[in-house]
Amino acid sequence: MIRTLFIGLDGATFTLLDVLTQPASDGEIVMPFLRSFIAGGTRAVLRSTPNPLTPPAWVSLMTGRWPGQHGVFDFLRVAEQNGEGFTTLYDARDIRVETIWAIASRQQQRVAALNFPITAPPRPVNGFLLPGFVPWKHLRRNSYPESLYERLKALDGFNPKELAWDFERENQSLDDLSETECEAWVGYHLPREEQWFRVARHLLASEQPDLMAVMFDGTDKIQHQAWRFLESALVSSDPSPWERRMRALCLRYFRQLDQYLEQLVALAGPKAQVFMASDHGFTHSTEVVRINRYLYEKGYLYWKSSDGSEQFTRREASAFFTHLDWKKTLAYCHTPSSNGITIRIARHPGEPGIAAADYPAFRARLIGDLETLCDPHSGERIIRAIRTREEAFPGPAMHQAPDLLLTLRDFGFVSIKNLEPVVLPRPYPVGTHHPEGIFLAAGPGIVAGQRGEPCDIVDVAATLLYSLGLEIPEDLEGRTPEAFFTAEQRVAHPIRQGAPTLPVADGTRQAVEASAAEKAKIIEQLHMLGYME
Amino acid sequence: MLRVEFSIITLIEDLIRDWEITLDEPITLETRLVADLGFSSIDIVHTVVAIEEHFGRGRLGFEELLMHGDQYVSDLTVGELVAFVERKLS
Numbered sequence: 001m002i003r004t005l006f007i008g009l010d011g012a013t014f015t016l017l018d019v020l021t022q023p024a025s026d027g028e029i030v031m032p033f034l035r036s037f038i039a040g041g042t043r044a045v046l047r048s049t050p051n052p053l054t055p056p057a058w059v060s061l062m063t064g065r066w067p068g069q070h071g072v073f074d075f076l077r078v079a080e081q082n083g084e085g086f087t088t089l090y091d092a093r094d095i096r097v098e099t100i101w102a103i104a105s106r107q108q109q110r111v112a113a114l115n116f117p118i119t120a121p122p123r124p125v126n127g128f129l130l131p132g133f134v135p136w137k138h139l140r141r142n143s144y145p146e147s148l149y150e151r152l153k154a155l156d157g158f159n160p161k162e163l164a165w166d167f168e169r170e171n172q173s174l175d176d177l178s179e180t181e182c183e184a185w186v187g188y189h190l191p192r193e194e195q196w197f198r199v200a201r202h203l204l205a206s207e208q209p210d211l212m213a214v215m216f217d218g219t220d221k222i223q224h225q226a227w228r229f230l231e232s233a234l235v236s237s238d239p240s241p242w243e244r245r246m247r248a249l250c251l252r253y254f255r256q257l258d259q260y261l262e263q264l265v266a267l268a269g270p271k272a273q274v275f276m277a278s279d280h281g282f283t284h285s286t287e288v289v290r291i292n293r294y295l296y297e298k299g300y301l302y303w304k305s306s307d308g309s310e311q312f313t314r315r316e317a318s319a320f321f322t323h324l325d326w327k328k329t330l331a332y333c334h335t336p337s338s339n340g341i342t343i344r345i346a347r348h349p350g351e352p353g354i355a356a357a358d359y360p361a362f363r364a365r366l367i368g369d370l371e372t373l374c375d376p377h378s379g380e381r382i383i384r385a386i387r388t389r390e391e392a393f394p395g396p397a398m399h400q401a402p403d404l405l406l407t408l409r410d411f412g413f414v415s416i417k418n419l420e421p422v423v424l425p426r427p428y429p430v431g432t433h434h435p436e437g438i439f440l441a442a443g444p445g446i447v448a449g450q451r452g453e454p455c456d457i458v459d460v461a462a463t464l465l466y467s468l469g470l471e472i473p474e475d476l477e478g479r480t481p482e483a484f485f486t487a488e489q490r491v492a493h494p495i496r497q498g499a500p501t502l503p504v505a506d507g508t509r510q511a512v513e514a515s516a517a518e519k520a521k522i523i524e525q526l527h528m529l530g531y532m533e
Numbered sequence: 534m535l536r537v538e539f540s541i542i543t544l545i546e547d548l549i550r551d552w553e554i555t556l557d558e559p560i561t562l563e564t565r566l567v568a569d570l571g572f573s574s575i576d577i578v579h580t581v582v583a584i585e586e587h588f589g590r591g592r593l594g595f596e597e598l599l600m601h602g603d604q605y606v607s608d609l610t611v612g613e614l615v616a617f618v619e620r621k622l623s
C-alpha cells in the first residue's frame with residue numbers, strides 16, 4: 001500500500017507557483033490541481049542548504065543531514081593531482097550517511113526513488129531506484145535492480161534518450177542559441193518529464209511501494225534559462241512574437257506538470273499522505289561577479305598564461321574551468337556553483353600555499369577584502385554574506401568544503417572567468433537559486449488550509465519517515481514539523497525518536513584512503529562497531 | 534593478472550551493449566575508448582565509477598591515469614585501463 005508519496009520539484013518557488021495557481025488576466029489558472037492541493041493541505045517555506053545548490057540540497061533532503069555531515073558540496077569534485085586541479089563528479093559514494101531510501105528499506109518498507117541526483121551508482125534498496133543526472137548510455141547499469149531498466153524498456157513509449165540527462169545539452173547557455181534553438185531547448189524538457197511521469201505511474205500502479213518518490217527537474221532547468229519569461233515583474237508588457245512563444249512554451253510546461261501531479265496523487269489513493277518539496281527556490285540575478293578576477297586583483301590568485309594548445313583555449317572559453325598558476329595561487333574559486341573560496345595550505349615546506357599557522361590571519365584578511373567589494377554608486381556590498389566553513393559546513397566532511405561561502409547580493413552564482421571588469425550588469429536578468437524553496441503536504445492527518453512556519457530542508461527526511469510510521473533516527477538533524485499534522489493524527493501516531501542511523505560503507509572506505517593515521521583510527525572504530533574482523 | 538583484463542573487457546562490452554554502435558572487431562587491449570568506441574568525457578567518468586564499483590576497493594585514484602601534467606589525456610586504451618587497475622590492486 002502506498003503510505004507516502006513524495007514529489008520533488010527542483011527549484012520550485014512560491015514566487016512563481018503563487019502566480020500560476022491564481023487566475024491570470026485572461027482568467028486561466030495554469031496549475032489548477034496544485035491550487036486545490038495547497039488549499040487542502042499545509043504549505044511552508046523550506047530553507048535550503050547554506051549553498052542552495054541542487055546536489056547538496058537534495059542530499060540533505062534525502063539524508064536529513066546538513067552538507068558538513070553528508071559530504072556532498074557541489075556537482076564537481078576537485079582533487080589536486082601533481083599540483084594541478086583534477087575535476088570529476090560527486091556521486092553516491094561520497095554520501096557519508098544513510099539515506100531515507102536505505103533507512104526505510106532496512107525496516108521492510110518498499111521504496112521507489114526516481115530521478116534524484118547523487119543516487120548513482122545505486123545502493124541496494126528494498127524496491128527500485130532509477131537515478132537522475134545520469135546519461136542514457138549509463139542508465140541501465142545504474143538502475144536498481146538492473147532488471148528494472150529492461151522492464152521499463154518494455155513499456156509503451158519508454159525512451160531512455162528522452163528521459164535521461166544530456167550533459168552536453170544541459171550545459172548550453174541560451175545566450176549562444178538562436179531564437180529557434182531556445183524554443184527547442186525549453187521544449188526538450190516536456191517529453192523528458194513525460195518519460196519520468198510514465199515510469200512513476202508504472203511503478204505506482206504495479207508495485208504500490210510504501211514510499212513512492214519522484215523528482216521533476218525541468219522546473220529548475222527552465223527557470224534558469226527562461227526566468228525572464230516567467231516572473232511576473234520581468235515579463236515584457238509589449239512582448240515580441242518570439243517572447244510570446246517562449247512564455248507560452250514555459251506555461252505549457254507548468255500546465256503539463258500540474259497534470260502529472262494530479263494523476264500521481266490520484267493514483268496514490270486517498271489514504272496516502274502526499275508531500276512535495278523543492279531543493280531551493282528561485283529568483284533573478286542582474287549582475288556578473290567575476291570572483292577569481294577580484295582575487296587576482298587583490299593578489300591572492302595568479303593566472304596561467306596560455307600554452308597555445310587547443311585544450312587550453314577550449315577550457316578558457318568554458319564557464320566551468322579556470323586556468324590558474326598552481327604554484328603561486330593562494331585562494332581561488334573552483335566552480336561557479338560552489339560560490340566558495342578555497343584557501344591553499346602548504347602541508348610541507350616548499351609546497352604552494354600559506355603556512356597552516358597563518359590560516360586564521362590570512363582568512364580574516366581575505367574576508368576583509370571581500371567585504372570591500374562594493375557597488376561604486378550605492379556603496380552597497382556586492383557580497384551580502386561571507387560564511388566560514390565552520391559556520392556553513394560544520395561536521396566531519398567540513399575539510400572538503402570551501403573555506404568561505406559567499407552569498408551575492410542578488411543570490412547569483414559567481415563567474416570564475418578571467419575577464420574585466422569584476423562586476424558587470426547582465427544584459428537581461430537570468431534565473432538563479434534562492435535560499436527559500438517550498439514544502440507542501442496534504443492527505444489524511446494533515447491540516448488543511450494552513451500556512452506553516454518555515455522548515456529546514458533536513459526536516460523533509462524526518463517528515464517522510466514519520467509518515468511511513470517509522471521512528472526518527474536520533475542523529476537526524478531534521479525534525480518532523482508537528483504542526484503539519486492534525487491533533488488526531490499526532491495522538492494516534494506520536495512522533496517517536498529511535499536508534500541512530502547505520503554507518504555507510506563508502507564514506508568510511510573513502511576516509512580509509514585519506515591517510516595511514518586516519519586509517520588506523522577508522523579500523524579501530526569499525527572494530528568497536530563489530531564491522532570488521 | 535588476466536582476471537583484471539577479462540573483467541574490464543567484459544565490463545566495457547556490457548557497458549556499450551545498448552549504445553547502438555557496431556564494432557568491426559572485438560574489444561582488445563588496443564581498443565581506444567574515444568577513437569574506437571566514441572566515448573565522451575562524461576562516459577569516461579561513468580566508466581571509472583563502474584570499474585571502481587566492480588572491484589569494490591573504493592576510489593582507485595584514476596586522476597593519475599587521466600591527467601598528464603596539466604593536461605587531460607585525449608584518449609585511453611583498454612590496455613592502459615587494465616595496467617592501471619592491476620597496479621592499483623596489487
Ligand SMILES: [Zn+2]
Nearest residue numbers: 010011054279
Ligand atoms: Zn536544484
